[in-house]
Amino acid sequence: MSQGLQVLILGLALGGVYALMAIGVSLTYGVMRILNLAHAAFMVLGAYVAYWAFRILHLDPLLSIFINGPLFFAIGILLYRTLFVPLAGRPRYTEATLLLSFGLAMGVEGLMGAWWTGIYRAANPAYATRSLSLGSFYIPEGQMYATGVSLGMLLALWLFLHRTRIGRAIRATMQNRTAAQIVGVDVEGISALAFGLGMASAGISGSLLSFLSPFFPGKHWQWIASLLSLVVLGGMGSLIGTVVGAMVLAVTSVYVSSALGPTWSPATFYAALFLVLLLRPQGLFGRKEG
Amino acid sequence: MVILELEKVTAGYGMGPDILNGISVRFEAGLIHCLIGPNGAGKSTLLRVIAGLLRPRSGRVLLDGKVISGMRPDQILALGACLIPQDRCLFPDMTVRENLLMGAYIERDRRQISRRMEEVLALFPEIQRKLDQRAGALSGGEQQMVAIARGLMIQPRVMMLDEPSLGLAPLVVDRIFETICHLKERGITIIIVEQNVRKGLAYADWGYVLDMGRLSFEGPAPEVIRDPRLQELYLGRLALANPEVRA
Numbered sequence: 001m002s003q004g005l006q007v008l009i010l011g012l013a014l015g016g017v018y019a020l021m022a023i024g025v026s027l028t029y030g031v032m033r034i035l036n037l038a039h040a041a042f043m044v045l046g047a048y049v050a051y052w053a054f055r056i057l058h059l060d061p062l063l064s065i066f067i068n069g070p071l072f073f074a075i076g077i078l079l080y081r082t083l084f085v086p087l088a089g090r091p092r093y094t095e096a097t098l099l100l101s102f103g104l105a106m107g108v109e110g111l112m113g114a115w116w117t118g119i120y121r122a123a124n125p126a127y128a129t130r131s132l133s134l135g136s137f138y139i140p141e142g143q144m145y146a147t148g149v150s151l152g153m154l155l156a157l158w159l160f161l162h163r164t165r166i167g168r169a170i171r172a173t174m175q176n177r178t179a180a181q182i183v184g185v186d187v188e189g190i191s192a193l194a195f196g197l198g199m200a201s202a203g204i205s206g207s208l209l210s211f212l213s214p215f216f217p218g219k220h221w222q223w224i225a226s227l228l229s230l231v232v233l234g235g236m237g238s239l240i241g242t243v244v245g246a247m248v249l250a251v252t253s254v255y256v257s258s259a260l261g262p263t264w265s266p267a268t269f270y271a272a273l274f275l276v277l278l279l280r281p282q283g284l285f286g287r288k289e290g
Numbered sequence: 291m292v293i294l295e296l297e298k299v300t301a302g303y304g305m306g307p308d309i310l311n312g313i314s315v316r317f318e319a320g321l322i323h324c325l326i327g328p329n330g331a332g333k334s335t336l337l338r339v340i341a342g343l344l345r346p347r348s349g350r351v352l353l354d355g356k357v358i359s360g361m362r363p364d365q366i367l368a369l370g371a372c373l374i375p376q377d378r379c380l381f382p383d384m385t386v387r388e389n390l391l392m393g394a395y396i397e398r399d400r401r402q403i404s405r406r407m408e409e410v411l412a413l414f415p416e417i418q419r420k421l422d423q424r425a426g427a428l429s430g431g432e433q434q435m436v437a438i439a440r441g442l443m444i445q446p447r448v449m450m451l452d453e454p455s456l457g458l459a460p461l462v463v464d465r466i467f468e469t470i471c472h473l474k475e476r477g478i479t480i481i482i483v484e485q486n487v488r489k490g491l492a493y494a495d496w497g498y499v500l501d502m503g504r505l506s507f508e509g510p511a512p513e514v515i516r517d518p519r520l521q522e523l524y525l526g527r528l529a530l531a532n533p534e535v536r537a
Contacts, residue, residue, distance in 0.1 A: 179392075
């Protein structure tokens with residue numbers, strides 16, 4: 001019983017971070033039907049930025065979110081304007097952007113490999129190896145901070161989307177692009193903003209990733225596969241679905257890991273993907289596309 | 291006084307053929323105008339061109355003598371022309387209140403927005419009670435009212451409605467058309483596209499019959515409805531498509 005509760009605590013903590021990692025994928029898909037396969041590659045790039053800032057400037061990886069957030073937001077706006085806008089209005093826009101983001105992922109991976117080689121890296125601030133005990137339960141200190149930051153960011157995003165005029169316009173564009181245009185929303189501007197926000201979330205996730213688990217340039221394939229699985233579970237383009245999907249899969253994978261051994265943990269994600277596509281292709285919170 | 295005018299407008303979607311073939315139409319201010327015509331005549335396309343959702347391939351659209359073709363939808367909206375599209379185009383997962391707020395998206399003055407919200411709700415007591423419900427959960431008639439209310443949030447001078455009666459019960463249709471008449475009394479110029487020819491023309495001042503992307507003929511609504519050319523256009527097509535109707 002207490003063992004099970006311990007696993008649940010770890011799973012939920014992990015789920016909070018997964019939710020932040022995946023929310024950008026979901027947002028970008030929801031607003032403009034772009035499935036950004038390069039999302040995790042930019043996460044790893046963000047992890048490298050945090051890693052070098054820690055090694056060279058002795059900047060706490062938790063503080064590097066204030067660099068990565070704005071930096072990746074700007075990169076996102078730039079990439080959207082230069083690469084994605086020219087594809088707008090093409091037939092097969094979604095397929096074209098899928099290929100484009102795949103190319104971006106390869107490009108970013110290649111650059112990281114060329115600059116920083118394929119060596120495993122991890123930032124090691126003091127809290128990365130400590131753990132806190134609460135009665136008979138324990139939680140790794142780094143994991144707790146990462147989860148705290150993730151939940152804070154998700155809350156900030158939720159407030160932005162629900163309490164501000166621009167945030168409401170983003171949700172409106174997700175729900176009905178034509179209707180958004182009809183009420184005078186500049187949907188192209190909103191799309192660029194949403195892409196920028198998605199990338200900012202990748203950069204911030206990268207800061208957390210830098211001390212949570214060792215990484216190397218090719219690591220992003222594993223991450224994007226897990227993120228896509230949980231986004232599909234929640235329902236493509238549903239932000240609430242993404243958070244729920246992240247929690248469900250994180251808890252499940254931690255249980256699987258503790259019962260069958262850690263090598264089975266990634267398989268949880270693929271099994272879930274398979275089952276969702278088989279039983280409920282629109283996901284838990286998704287709508288059937290008309 | 292002419293408020294809205296199309297000059298030899300040609301338009302179509304993507305790489306497709308022209309849907310509007312050099313059409314010229316003028317709309318008098320303060321009247322209810324009803325556009326009718328068979329499927330594919332270009333009625334909805336005409337509204338989309340005016341609203342700026344579709345750029346004409348040639349020709350111009352003028353609002354108060356000012357060229358608006360080529361402007362962005364939000365610029366045209368700011369000049370006072372709004373569109374209530376055929377499928378109502380609400381934001382289904384937002385509350386009715388949020389839908390109305392989105393209607394006033396181009397307005398930034400909060401006091402102005404809340405004053406208009408009150409005015410609009412006074413017109414639709416039915417939706418006042420449902421402000422906090424999801425728009426997607428409302429009935430068809432209620433959704434249509436929310437769509438009209440959302441359009442009113444910018445205090446339009448021209449309101450275009452694409453098939454407001456589509457899929458609604460007869461009583462609800464009457465309620466919608468009465469509201470439209472009420473809007474006319476407030477000085478809003480109305481342009482309706484309607485499949486329900488009799489209903490549309492009964493409430494309209496002026497009728498336009500479109501065919502193959504051109505204006506076939508126009509006139510005062512009561513005359514258009516009795517015009518033999520109208521029957522020919524509809525029944526002729528029907529007979530061709532479906533020989534059994536001929537009897």
